[in-house]
Amino acid sequence: MTVWQIVLLASVAVLALKVAGYLVPPSLMERPTPARVANLTTVGLLAALVVTQTFERSGGLVLDARVPAVVLAGILFAFRVPFIVVILVAALTAAGLRLLGWMA
Template sequence: MSAAALWATVLAASLACFALKLAGHLVPEHWLADPRVARLTSLVTVALLTSLVVVQTLGAGRGVTLDARLPALAVAAIALVLRAPFIVVVVLAAATAAGLRWLGWG
């Protein structure tokens, strides 16, 4: 891909993101007051965050890889279920990944 095509793609994506954000601000208030819309928007947020976590945990280029990130995510999930403070969750997950990598896995 040439540099011009790359910049054109970046600019087009930026404009699309800006237009989408602007459209969100222009939606009438009463549309958002509907309980079904509120429920749907909360579910979309969770779905997007979940897909991001899965891609970042299992993704490696165009394939799927199982390395130290997966057990670290499991430890973080357990810590969250046990209502640990967020910083503790992050430290436990990082320590798990670092320990497994130090042992040669991932």
């Protein structure tokens, strides 16, 4: 099974979980455990997608200009920098590294 098949399968599972949230009684979803599982599954899938897009190419591990850009974006998010600034700085970082020939 490829990484993309796993991501798609997990996405279908999250969609099913979200739909089930509308079908179950509200009292069940107000409990802390089911609500936390639903929220953390979505966050986990998004994290897996980011990691897959950053570190994988043709089924192998790749370390190129995207890696420092994503790390820098994570640091800027930790400092609560506005989203547009994070995107611009990360894009400029990756572009600058590629222009300099580092991690191309």
